[in-house]
Amino acid sequence: MVASARILRHTEIARGIFDLRFFSPDAARTATPGQFVHIRVSDSFDFVLRRPLSVCRVDPSEGSVTVVYRVQGAGTRRLATMAAGAQLDVLGPLGQGFPLHAGDVRAVLVGGGVGVPPLVELAARLAAQGTAVTSVVGFQTRAQAILQDELALYGDVRTTTDDGSLGLRGLVTGVLTQGFVDGANRYYACGPTPMLQAVQRTMAGLQVPGYLSLEERMGCGFGICVGCVHPIERDGRVQNLKTCKDGPVFPAGEVLFT
Ligand SMILES: Cc1cc2nc3c(=O)[nH]c(=O)nc-3n(C[C@H](O)[C@H](O)[C@H](O)COP(=O)(O)OP(=O)(O)OC[C@H]3O[C@@H](n4cnc5c(N)ncnc54)[C@H](O)[C@@H]3O)c2cc1C
Numbered sequence: 001m002v003a004s005a006r007i008l009r010h011t012e013i014a015r016g017i018f019d020l021r022f023f024s025p026d027a028a029r030t031a032t033p034g035q036f037v038h039i040r041v042s043d044s045f046d047f048v049l050r051r052p053l054s055v056c057r058v059d060p061s062e063g064s065v066t067v068v069y070r071v072q073g074a075g076t077r078r079l080a081t082m083a084a085g086a087q088l089d090v091l092g093p094l095g096q097g098f099p100l101h102a103g104d105v106r107a108v109l110v111g112g113g114v115g116v117p118p119l120v121e122l123a124a125r126l127a128a129q130g131t132a133v134t135s136v137v138g139f140q141t142r143a144q145a146i147l148q149d150e151l152a153l154y155g156d157v158r159t160t161t162d163d164g165s166l167g168l169r170g171l172v173t174g175v176l177t178q179g180f181v182d183g184a185n186r187y188y189a190c191g192p193t194p195m196l197q198a199v200q201r202t203m204a205g206l207q208v209p210g211y212l213s214l215e216e217r218m219g220c221g222f223g224i225c226v227g228c229v230h231p232i233e234r235d236g237r238v239q240n241l242k243t244c245k246d247g248p249v250f251p252a253g254e255v256l257f258t
Helices: 025-030 074-079 117-128 148-152 193-205
Strands: 002-014 017-023 036-040 051-054 057-059 064-070 087-094 106-112 132-139 155-161 186-190 210-213 229-234 237-242 249-251
Touching: 002 025, 002 064, 025 057, 025 064, 025 087, 036 064, 051 064, 051 074, 051 117, 057 117, 064 074, 064 117, 106 117, 106 193, 117 132, 117 148, 117 186, 132 148, 148 155, 186 193, 193 210
Parallel strands: 106 132, 106 186, 132 155, 186 210
Antiparallel strands: 002 017, 002 087, 017 064, 036 051, 036 087, 057 064, 210 249, 229 237
16 A cells, blocks of 8 residues: 655664654554565655665554664665655555464574664564564674664574674674574574575574565565566475565575575
8 A cells, every 4th residue: 555654753773774653554553574665765756666664663553663774875865864744655564574473482583784673573573472582683883783672672682793893793693503593493584685595504404494584676566567586496396486575575495595
């Protein structure tokens, strides 16, 4: 559904990273963790393609949806200039989010950079159903670290940074050992493709099943333009599935990386 949504709050929470909350009661009621909204950042012809951003939090009582994004190029730079009170053109929620499994005792959440935002709503829903949550989040440096406090509301959080300026020095996969994942029924991961590949490999070795949220450049966002396909091995054959409509979340065992 396309809606004109009033911006309720728009703040820079880390260098070049913004928290954007908008009023959209229908989306706040229906969005599930791992889904995304597709935002038109301007009426100008230069920005005819919408920008996909993951749902970070929903608050059905306030009718609000929060996304957290990093300024990447011209579109997100334009978005960052919009102030509270302005109207935002939002399509969504779109895509298939992270499936929840009611019987899970423990889940490990793995996020990298601006792949961390969708894990916050996921952690909240897992905790609400009684699943213990442990999050492992990685950033390049302390200045880009976001949302650890929000995740800490729902369970333990381990942080890694490439330069060692916060938490453990190194990659998130350095934390994922046999002892660490003991008792975990499932993992959920979102982040840059090299991180997803490494996490997929590590967790397969540790025999924990999970889900990956893929990031592909998108056009329409609802499966018409076929601009965001990714090879997925399903039903015994490799299929080019649409990240926007069939994903962005896929079972980790089905995702092929070339
Ligand atoms: C399902 C999904 C969820 C996402 N969630 C988040 C999030 O929560 N926070 C966040 O910071 N970023 C997120 N991204 C990435 C974000 O969409 C891009 O950083 C953003 O579209 C860049 O737009 P731009 O105009 O600033 O950059 P430009 O590089 O100028 O963009 C040019 C075009 O490429 C597309 N594009 C560029 N980079 C990406 C990318 N990585 N993925 C998809 N399309 C891209 C843009 O939408 C635009 O159409 C998500 C991407 C996807 C696919």
